[in-house]
Amino acid sequence: MCGGAVNEAPGGLIVETGIQATGFNQLHCDGGPQESDEAAIAAAERHFGSSGSWRIVSEGPSVAAEAFATRHGVERQPLYPVMAMPLAGSMPPPKTPLVLSTADDIAGLRLFVDCAGAGYRMDPALLKPLATNAALAEGDLRFHLGRLHGRCVAVSVSVRSGDTVGVYFVAVRRGFRRRGFATAVTWHAIHAGANPGAGTAVLQATPAGYPVYARMGFTRITDYWLWDLPGLHPRP
Structure with missing residues (x-):
């Protein structure tokens, strides 16, 4: 709709919406072992480039994402719960x-x-x-x-x-x-x-x-862990 694309990467999925804002361009980690997340993050960094703004999304803690964000001086966002509600009787x-x-x-x-x-x-x-x-x-x-x-x-x-x-x-x-x-x-x-x-x-x-x-009436069913990476540049 906005000229974006979805690309599979080893260990994850790269989502680009065509909207140049951090939360709209994402890497969704598969939640596999640490080396899988590391491979996915490396692919996303190459895809978005050093000046791109993007977000890492994981359905659980990610050692690789935490380490990558820390190297760039970025703190993890608060947990973003996924919630659901049955419509019948709401x-x-x-x-x-x-x-x-x-x-x-x-x-x-x-x-x-x-x-x-x-x-x-x-x-x-x-x-x-x-x-x-x-x-x-x-x-x-x-x-x-x-x-x-x-x-x-x-x-x-x-x-x-x-x-x-x-x-x-x-x-x-x-x-x-x-x-x-x-x-x-x-x-x-x-x-x-x-x-x-x-x-x-x-x-x-x-x-x-x-x-x-x-x-x-919504109830929490899982959490997303998020790291926002607005225009990464190597830290000294």
């Missing part, structure tokens, strides 16, 4: 003053990009590749908006896959938080993105989002 969406919708044109995608950038303290220009007709054509991928008095103040993304709907990129503008807006746009992503008969919603929680999702 709580109804909350009442909210937000006007909730799903982007169906470029103007809507531009609103998403602007709000997501503000919510994550990210230059919206980095997310500009999302505001394309190619994004609108992805039937299983939807961008959701929450407006208050006409202004987009909360966003989310849903991805449909079989009987599961994944929720991603939940963001709320600063100054509009602690009003239940994150809960509202998460519920909208689940119900607007689910296939008929979908049975499960899944997401990956930030430390700040974890209590929100736990109150909604």
Whole structure:
């Protein structure tokens, strides 16, 4: 959609999205022995180059990733739990003053990009590749908006896959938080993105989002270990 690619590497999978920001370009380690992670990390370093920004993702502790990050003065990110919730019998969406919708044109995608950038303290220009007709054509991928008095103040993304709907990129503008807006746009992503008969919603929680999702009924099923590597340069 944004000109990215997925490449297999010994011991892992290199994911490049076409968005030049650290969390969007990743190495997923297979979780094998240390030498397997070392080979995967070396392949990712060659792929992204010394000036590229990328992230190592592992489903458990990785001695190789920790050592590589330490050499470059990078600390591991907090654990990012993967959470799931059965849709049958789940709580109804909350009442909210937000006007909730799903982007169906470029103007809507531009609103998403602007709000997501503000919510994550990210230059919206980095997310500009999302505001394309190619994004609108992805039937299983939807961008959701929450407006208050006409202004987009909360966003989310849903991805449909079989009987599961994944929720991603939940963001709320600063100054509009602690009003239940994150809960509202998460519920909208689940119900607007689910296939008929979908049975499960899944997401990956930030430390700040974890209590929100736990109150909604999501439970922790595993953890991701993350190391963000923004533009590596050899240390003296």
